[in-house]
Amino acid sequence: MSLSRDEVLHIARLARIALTSADVERFAAQLSGILDQFAALAAVDTEGLEPTAHPLPLSNVMRADVVTVSLRQGEALANAPEAEENFFRVRAVLE
Amino acid sequence: MTDLWKLTAHEAHEKLRAREFSAVELTESVLERVRAVEPQVHAYITLTEDVALEQAGEADAKYASGMATPLTGIPLAIKDLIVTRGVRTTAGSKILENFVPPYSSHVYETLRRAGAVMVGKANMDEFAMGSSTEHSAYGPSCNPWNLELVPGGSSGGSAAAVSGGEAIGALGSDTGGSIRQPASLCGVVGFDPTYGRVSRYGIIAFGSSLDQVGPIGRDVEDVATLLDCISGHDPRDSTSNPEPVADLLHYLGRDITGMRIGVPKEYFIAGMEPGVTARIEEALTLFEALGCHVDRELSLPSTEHALAVYYIIAPSEASANLARYDGVKYGYSDRSAGSMWANMEQTRAGGFGEEVKRRIMLGTYALSAGYYDAYYLKAQKVRTLINNEFAAAFQKYDVIVTPTSPTVAFPLGAKLNDPYAMYLNDIYTLPSSVAGLPAISVPCGLSEGLPVGLQIIGNFFDEPRVVQAAHAFEQALGWSNRVAALSGASKHRDTQV
Numbered sequence: 110m111s112l113s114r115d116e117v118l119h120i121a122r123l124a125r126i127a128l129t130s131a132d133v134e135r136f137a138a139q140l141s142g143i144l145d146q147f148a149a150l151a152a153v154d155t156e157g158l159e160p161t162a163h164p165l166p167l168s169n170v171m172r173a174d175v176v177t178v179s180l181r182q183g184e185a186l187a188n189a190p191e192a193e194e195n196f197f198r199v200r201a202v203l204e
Numbered sequence: 205m206t207d208l209w210k211l212t213a214h215e216a217h218e219k220l221r222a223r224e225f226s227a228v229e230l231t232e233s234v235l236e237r238v239r240a241v242e243p244q245v246h247a248y249i250t251l252t253e254d255v256a257l258e259q260a261g262e263a264d265a266k267y268a269s270g271m272a273t274p275l276t277g278i279p280l281a282i283k284d285l286i287v288t289r290g291v292r293t294t295a296g297s298k299i300l301e302n303f304v305p306p307y308s309s310h311v312y313e314t315l316r317r318a319g320a321v322m323v324g325k326a327n328m329d330e331f332a333m334g335s336s337t338e339h340s341a342y343g344p345s346c347n348p349w350n351l352e353l354v355p356g357g358s359s360g361g362s363a364a365a366v367s368g369g370e371a372i373g374a375l376g377s378d379t380g381g382s383i384r385q386p387a388s389l390c391g392v393v394g395f396d397p398t399y400g401r402v403s404r405y406g407i408i409a410f411g412s413s414l415d416q417v418g419p420i421g422r423d424v425e426d427v428a429t430l431l432d433c434i435s436g437h438d439p440r441d442s443t444s445n446p447e448p449v450a451d452l453l454h455y456l457g458r459d460i461t462g463m464r465i466g467v468p469k470e471y472f473i474a475g476m477e478p479g480v481t482a483r484i485e486e487a488l489t490l491f492e493a494l495g496c497h498v499d500r501e502l503s504l505p506s507t508e509h510a511l512a513v514y515y516i517i518a519p520s521e522a523s524a525n526l527a528r529y530d531g532v533k534y535g536y537s538d539r540s541a542g543s544m545w546a547n548m549e550q551t552r553a554g555g556f557g558e559e560v561k562r563r564i565m566l567g568t569y570a571l572s573a574g575y576y577d578a579y580y581l582k583a584q585k586v587r588t589l590i591n592n593e594f595a596a597a598f599q600k601y602d603v604i605v606t607p608t609s610p611t612v613a614f615p616l617g618a619k620l621n622d623p624y625a626m627y628l629n630d631i632y633t634l635p636s637s638v639a640g641l642p643a644i645s646v647p648c649g650l651s652e653g654l655p656v657g658l659q660i661i662g663n664f665f666d667e668p669r670v671v672q673a674a675h676a677f678e679q680a681l682g683w684s685n686r687v688a689a690l691s692g693a694s695k696h697r698d699t700q701v
Contacts, residue, residue: 117565124523124568125530126561127549139623140566146624147512151578153586160584161591163413163443164399164640165664170442184306188534197532200544 111141208233209369210687213278213426216372220267220277227263227277231256231321234279237369238323244351244694247365249284249342250292251324259321266319274429276319281371283362284325285332285408286417288312291322295408296330296340296358299529299536299555309406310441311375311417311434318433323371327361330557331526332382332410334358335629338620339559346616346696347390348688349654353613356386356629362420363390369687373430374420379411380514381608381633383418384645388608388657391647391688393427393674394420396633398665399640400445402431403438409525411518412443414637422686424646424675428452431667447665455672461495463673466502466601471632476610479651484607487648487658490680491605491673502597502604506589510635513590515627516570516583517638522560523567529555562623587638594639598663603673606632608645608657616695636661646674647683 117137121128128136182195191198208216208230216230235253242248256279263277282288285295287305294300308316315322329339337345337360345361347353348368355364359376363386366374376383378396387394395418402417409415419430432452438444467488472481488498531537531551538550556564570579597604609629619626636643641661648658658677662670 112569116569120565120568120572123572124564125527125545125548125552126556126564127546127553132561136562136565139562140569143515143566143624143627144569147516147579150509150512150516150582150586153506153509153582153589155582155585155589158585158588160581161587162584164591164638165445167400167443167445172439180306187306188303190531190535190537190539199532200539200542200547202544 112137112144209237209372211372212422212686213275213372213429216278217274217276221272227260227267227321228257230277231260231279234323234371241368241690242370244346244690244696245348245364245368245370246343246345246696247281247327247361247368247370248324249294249296249327249340249361252291252322255291256321256323263319263321273318275315275433277321279321279323279372280315281324281326281362281365281374282312282322283328283359283374283376285328285377286312286375287406287408288322288325291325293325293408294342295332296328296342297556297560298341301341301536303534307406310403310438312406314434323365326359326365326374329358329360330560331408331522332358332377332379333522333559333563335381335385335626336619337361338616339557341557343696344616346694347613348690349391349613351690351692351694352615353654353692354389354616356389356609356613358382359394359420360386363387363392363394366390366392366420366422367688368690372422373426375417375430375434376420377407377415377417378637379414379518380637381630383420384608384633384643384657384659385629387420387645388655389613391655392420392422393424393644393646394418395427395431395644396637396642397431397435397667398445398642400443401642401665401667402434403441403444405438405440411521412525413521414518424671424678425453425456427644428456428671450668452667452671455668456675457679458672458676459495460673460676463496463603464601465491465496465498466597466604467498467500468502468504468507468604468606469500470504470507471606473610475628476607477612477651480607480610480612480656483649483651483656484658487677488605490677494676494680499601502601504593504597504635506586506593507635509586510590510638511627511631513583513586513638514634515566516579517587519563519567520570520580521567523564523571526560526564531555559623590635591639594641602669604661606659606661608632608659612651612654612656632659640664642667642670644670644674646678648681
C-alpha cells in the first residue's frame, strides 16, 4: 500500500490539517509503512461475523427529562480565543 | 517520622488514623520530594501545591471528625487528561496549553468526596497517543529507575510520580495499554478496569470504545482502594455500566488454590527479551506453588491481529473525537489567515504534535469513502473474533496471565523516529483493550536491574478475581522495591532546574 502525495493532501484536507511539502513526503512514507503492516487483516476470515462497535453495548440508555445545572454563558466563553457580545467570534465563513 | 512519601496509601491511612502525623505533614513530605526530584523526573505538567495543602487541611478536619475514608489525605498525581475545574488541563497538547476547565470529571469529584489530595497534573503522551511520554508537548518524563530511560506511556507521568516518590498513588487512563505498560516499566501496579466500570465523564476523549480510567499504585491493595473509589455507574456517561460494584478490598489475602490460569501461547513471541521470559516463567511456577492450575496450552489465534485492529479503530475514533479542536471555543488558535477554514487548518497544524497528526490522518483515511469497508469495518469484525476467543477462554479459565510488555524500559529517543516500532510496545496490552476486559500489571521481578510486569486479565467485571490473583502473587513474591533509586543522568537536569 503506497499513499500518493495527492492522497495525503486529500486526507489532510478532510482532517483540516495544513501540511508543508516536507510533511506530505514524511506522512506519505510513514502512513504507507503502517498500512502495509495492516495488510494481513484482509486475509482474516470474518464471514458471518457482526462488527463490534463497543465491547459491552448498552442500548436505549435513557434518563428522566429533568432540567439540571449547566454551564453559565460566561463559563462557556471563558476559554474562547475571541468572544464578542456573548458569542464565539471567528473570521468570515463566506466571503 | 521521616520519608513519609515512601509509604503506601494503606500504610499512610493507618498512621493518619492513629495521629502519627497529619495529612498536611504527609502532603508536605511529598511536596518536598517533588521539589527535590521533579527537575530530573518531570512527572508533572502542572504542579498544584497550594491546592494540595488546602485539600490536606480539609483532610485533617475529616480525620478529626471521624469522617475519613481510606483515601482521605492521600497525595495523588492526576493524569492531565482528567479535567479538573479551575486547574489547567492540557492532555499533553499545545492545543490545550491554556485550557482551564469549567467543570470537573466524575473521577476527580469522586476522589475529592473521599478526601484525596491532588499534587498535580501528570505528564502524558499528547492525547494519550504514545508509549513513552516522548509525544508530550511539555517534554518527556524520565524513568525513576534510570533517568536515561522512558517511563512508558501514555500515563508515564503518573507511573513515574508513584515510582519516584512524587505521589503516593495516581490516576491514569488506558486505551491500549497506557496504564499497564508504564506501570510495568516503572515497577508499580496499574489496573485497567472493565470498559464501562469507571465513568468517562470529564475524560478528554481519545478512542471512545476503548478509553478507561484506572489507578496506579505501589501495591495491589492501594490500586484496589483507588479503583473501589472511582468505580460505579454515572448517568453523565451513557457507556458507564450499571453492573453492581464489588468491594475489591474483600478479595485481598485470599487463598487462590484451584484457580485456573490460562497462558496464551501466542504471547511468547520473537522480540520478547530473555529476562522478561525468565521472570514470567518464574511467575507461572509461583502460581503453581500457590495451588493454581496453570495451563500453557491456551491458544488465542487472533492475538496477532489485535495490533492492526487497534491501530485502525483507535485512530478512527480519535479522528472524530479530535475534530472539536478547531481554535473556536477553547484552546490554541492561529488567526493569522484571512478565512475561518484556513485558520482552522493552521490552528490544527500548529497545535497538534506529530504523532497526533499521524493518527488523525490514519483514522481519517480508514473512515474515508472507498476504504471504510476494507479498514474500519474489517477491523470491527476481527474485533468480534478476538472477543469470541477471549469469551471461549473464560469458559475454561478464571484468569489469563501474560507478560505486560515484551521489554523492560528502553532509552529515551530509541523508538521516537519509528512509529511502528513504538506501536509494538503495546502488543501484549492491546488484545484485552480491544475486548474491553479488565487487566492489571504487577511487578514480577527485575531483568538487567529494571522492573518486569506480569499482566493478569479477567473476564468482564471480574475485577475481584484479578485483584485476588494479583494480591496473592504480590504477597508470595515479596516485591518491595516500591520507590526507585533515580540512577542515571536526566536530560532535564540542566534545562529545568
